[in-house]
Amino acid sequence: MPKRIVDWLDLRLGIRDILEQNLTKYLLPRNINIWYTLGAVLLTLFALQFATGILLLIYYQPSPQEAFSSVQRIMNEIPYGWLLRNLHAVGSNLIVAVLLLHMLSALFMGSYKRPRELTWVSGFLLLNLSLGLCLTGYLLPWSQLSFWATTIATDAAGAIPLLGADLVGFLRGGTAVGEDTLGRFFALHVMGFPLLFGLLVAFHLFCVRRTGVSKPPFGPDYTPPKEHDRFHHEHHPGGIPFFPHYMAKEAGVISFFLALLVAITFFAPGLFIPPTANIPADPFVTPPGIKPEWYFLWAYQVLKIFPSELMGLAVQVVAMTLLALLPFIDRSPERRPARRPLFVALFICGIAIFVGLSIWGYFS
Amino acid sequence: MGSRRLFLTTALGAIGAVLAFAAGWPVWRYLSPMEEPGEEERIALDREDVPLGVAHFFRFRGQPAVVLQSSPGVYYAFSAICTHLGCIVQWLPEQREFLCPCHAGRFSPDGRVLSGPPPRPLDSLPVTVVDNRLLIG
Amino acid sequence: MIHILGRTWGLLLFLLFLPTDVSAQQNQDETVCIQCHGGIPGAIGAPVRQWQGSIHQRHGVLCFHCHGGDPTDFGLAHSPERGFLGAPGDEDVPKFCGRCHVGVTEDYFESAHGQALGAGGPNCVTCHGSHAVQRATSELINPQDCTRCHEYGRAEEIKNAIAGTEAFISSLEGDVAALHRLGIDTSRLEGSIFSVRNEFRRLFHSVDVERVRNETDNFQQQLGVIAGQVEALQAELARRKVWGGAVVVLLILAGVLSLLLYKSYMEGKEG
Numbered sequence: 001m002p003k004r005i006v007d008w009l010d011l012r013l014g015i016r017d018i019l020e021q022n023l024t025k026y027l028l029p030r031n032i033n034i035w036y037t038l039g040a041v042l043l044t045l046f047a048l049q050f051a052t053g054i055l056l057l058i059y060y061q062p063s064p065q066e067a068f069s070s071v072q073r074i075m076n077e078i079p080y081g082w083l084l085r086n087l088h089a090v091g092s093n094l095i096v097a098v099l100l101l102h103m104l105s106a107l108f109m110g111s112y113k114r115p116r117e118l119t120w121v122s123g124f125l126l127l128n129l130s131l132g133l134c135l136t137g138y139l140l141p142w143s144q145l146s147f148w149a150t151t152i153a154t155d156a157a158g159a160i161p162l163l164g165a166d167l168v169g170f171l172r173g174g175t176a177v178g179e180d181t182l183g184r185f186f187a188l189h190v191m192g193f194p195l196l197f198g199l200l201v202a203f204h205l206f207c208v209r210r211t212g213v214s215k216p217p218f219g220p221d222y223t224p225p226k227e228h229d230r231f232h233h234e235h236h237p238g239g240i241p242f243f244p245h246y247m248a249k250e251a252g253v254i255s256f257f258l259a260l261l262v263a264i265t266f267f268a269p270g271l272f273i274p275p276t277a278n279i280p281a282d283p284f285v286t287p288p289g290i291k292p293e294w295y296f297l298w299a300y301q302v303l304k305i306f307p308s309e310l311m312g313l314a315v316q317v318v319a320m321t322l323l324a325l326l327p328f329i330d331r332s333p334e335r336r337p338a339r340r341p342l343f344v345a346l347f348i349c350g351i352a353i354f355v356g357l358s359i360w361g362y363f364s
Numbered sequence: 365m366g367s368r369r370l371f372l373t374t375a376l377g378a379i380g381a382v383l384a385f386a387a388g389w390p391v392w393r394y395l396s397p398m399e400e401p402g403e404e405e406r407i408a409l410d411r412e413d414v415p416l417g418v419a420h421f422f423r424f425r426g427q428p429a430v431v432l433q434s435s436p437g438v439y440y441a442f443s444a445i446c447t448h449l450g451c452i453v454q455w456l457p458e459q460r461e462f463l464c465p466c467h468a469g470r471f472s473p474d475g476r477v478l479s480g481p482p483p484r485p486l487d488s489l490p491v492t493v494v495d496n497r498l499l500i501g
Numbered sequence: 502m503i504h505i506l507g508r509t510w511g512l513l514l515f516l517l518f519l520p521t522d523v524s525a526q527q528n529q530d531e532t533v534c535i536q537c538h539g540g541i542p543g544a545i546g547a548p549v550r551q552w553q554g555s556i557h558q559r560h561g562v563l564c565f566h567c568h569g570g571d572p573t574d575f576g577l578a579h580s581p582e583r584g585f586l587g588a589p590g591d592e593d594v595p596k597f598c599g600r601c602h603v604g605v606t607e608d609y610f611e612s613a614h615g616q617a618l619g620a621g622g623p624n625c626v627t628c629h630g631s632h633a634v635q636r637a638t639s640e641l642i643n644p645q646d647c648t649r650c651h652e653y654g655r656a657e658e659i660k661n662a663i664a665g666t667e668a669f670i671s672s673l674e675g676d677v678a679a680l681h682r683l684g685i686d687t688s689r690l691e692g693s694i695f696s697v698r699n700e701f702r703r704l705f706h707s708v709d710v711e712r713v714r715n716e717t718d719n720f721q722q723q724l725g726v727i728a729g730q731v732e733a734l735q736a737e738l739a740r741r742k743v744w745g746g747a748v749v750v751l752l753i754l755a756g757v758l759s760l761l762l763y764k765s766y767m768e769g770k771e772g
Contacts, residue, residue, distance in 0.1 A: 263749045
């Protein structure tokens with residue numbers, strides 16, 4: 001029976017050829033390492049966010065009067081609502097962590113370099129879009145945390161000269177965070193960003209598949225690939241098939257990450273959900289000690305270090321723009337870390353600064 | 365080699381099936397209609413228990429409730445739980461109002477907030493008069 | 502290219518940052534009372550500073566809630582027409598506080614404490630303090646404070662009589678707070694505990710040891726019902742953990758098997 005279905009489809013769409021080309025005859029470098037599985041991990045986690053997100057949408061009510069109580073209802077009355085909600089919240093944090101690892105591995109192995117600049121740039125935009133999803137999603141439960149985190153986050157735009165005040169109003173849809181802020185954040189979180197996100201993921205994967213997987217720059221027999229003037233797909237003759245070989249490895253790593261996700265969801269759901277997330281929003285009472293999520297702590301601390309918010313903001317813009325445009329700045333074809341001491345030094349410094357600022361921000 | 369691979373894939377398939385069920389079951393339950401709570405229990409009281417101007421307290425679905433005859437033949441029933449912080453309201457016959465002893469929330473005989481911190485009226489319960497009995501719920 | 506990227510970045514960036522100082526605290530406290538009194542050194546401004554951090558401040562009970570007056574208008578802030586009461590005299594304190602704390606006041610007036618009001622007996626603030634009032638605990642009954650007026654003996658008896666129930670109430674409050682921390686809707690439980698606590702504290706404001714002893718069973722029973730509900734929730738959470746643990750184990754197992762499978766494919770290829 002399955003064979004007859006495949007035959008039927010094959011006759012019309014030629015799917016056997018597609019499957020072969022992309023699975024069994026799709027060969028990956030022999031020395032491919034575990035870091036290359038993170039893309040598949042991210043796809044799985046994002047799929048899970050989409051699934052849990054759609055399910056949460058069934059009972060969620062996007063209005064200031066209803067939002068908090070609808071989330072309470074999901075957490076307390078709807079069977080297994082607590083599970084879906086906690087998976088969605090913990091999943092978002094795990095995704096940011098894996099995104100960072102994915103980016104760091106691309107940096108360390110120099111795989112952002114020509115001809116993969118577009119893969120890098122689309123990946124970088126995906127990272128930012130994910131952070132945007134995190135931020136917009138934060139407001140939706142309409143808790144004290146939601147309300148004040150959003151107030152403070154949108155307030156930062158006020159530091160921009162001339163446009164600041166208007167921009168804050170534009171982001172909020174009013175002078176203060178309120179019904180209209182919830183409306184626009186909701187629309188962005190469930191429609192705008194996911195739509196853009198899906199398109200960008202498709203483009204990112206297209207880039208990966210079209211240029212071919214980069215060979216890890218390690219081992220004695222690594223030689224830098226030739227520079228081509230015309231489009232060239234990087235083949236890996238004698239490599240390992242994507243299916244079933246590499247997929248088994250990906251399945252393994254995905255399972256471990258899912259185990260981590262489930263473990264946090266069941267045993268430490270409070271890890272990423274501060275106490276103020278359980279109190280309904282009150283525009284008249286600011287809870288003490290509101291801190292951003294761990295992945296924004298560095299930015300929070302940068303703003304604190306500099307004497308003016310504008311300078312802090314500018315430093316962030318410069319840092320992120322440099323990162324976005326890295327493939328156009330660092331143009332040497334060399335990818336072996338051992339032969340890029342300056343880059344590796346900067347790489348380690350960058351991680352140290354990120355971690356240091358985050359810890360500082362956490363304790364300050 | 366072949367038998368080892370067969371074992372591994374079979375075991376993985378089995379675990380996958382269990383996990384698929386573990387993922388599917390919550391979703392099924394999440395989407396299934398919930399049983400309507402409440403309809404099942406009604407309480408019948410004798411009309412003699414609730415003379416004019418007297419509030420009668422009783423237990424309704426596990427929570428304190430009160431029924432009051434505010435004018436001849438007009439009955440109001442409420443959950444007796446104050447909507448502020450959950451204390452039990454008292455009936456003050458002279459003032460003809462409910463008072464919550466915790467923070468001085470005052471409610472009228474029909475449950476409206478007269479003063480104090482309660483955010484909304486007392487939760488009202490339907491009362492029907494059948495012969496000599498009051499049916500509540 | 503650079504320009505477009507920079508701009509995209511800029512826009513996203515504004516969304517991203519959660520900077521620091523919470524500067525919106527003013528909203529709540531921005532009454533003219535605090536604007537004036539807060540800046541005055543000495544006794545006239547002291548109440549504002551004492552009130553900050555008090556249980557009243559944390560629950561949004563502001564100056565005018567007790568003292569009356571118009572909190573939005575400098576000119577009418579002290580106007581009797583706007584209900585300004587000022588500070589009560591010693592003998593008026595119980596009625597002053599009792600406008601909100603109805604129950605305890607009733608029992609207080611019936612107690613030996615209340616009977617002696619005006620004849621050296623204590624009013625509310627003698628034990629609870631005024632502007633800096635904190636959440637009441639049985640620690641308010643202690644040798645230093647009670648012996649300001651009388652011997653500690655009877656006070657100690659009362660304290661011992663309420664100790665068990667008070668400890669039961671605080672342990673329940675702790676359990677419920679832990680449940681709330683996990684996102685459980687505990688408003689009903691909190692309400693029940695609050696109600697029992699309030700009734701119980703009314704009772705011992707009568708400072709009648711016999712009455713406290715006689716009615717303790719009743720309170721213990723009510724608290725037992727609440728404890729049962731708390732335990733049911735805790736049991737549910739423990740059950741969830743068992744299932745979650747099982748799924749974690751299965752996922753780890755699936756991960757190990759997948760990697761073994763990968764290894765077997767790789768060996769097969771080589772062999």
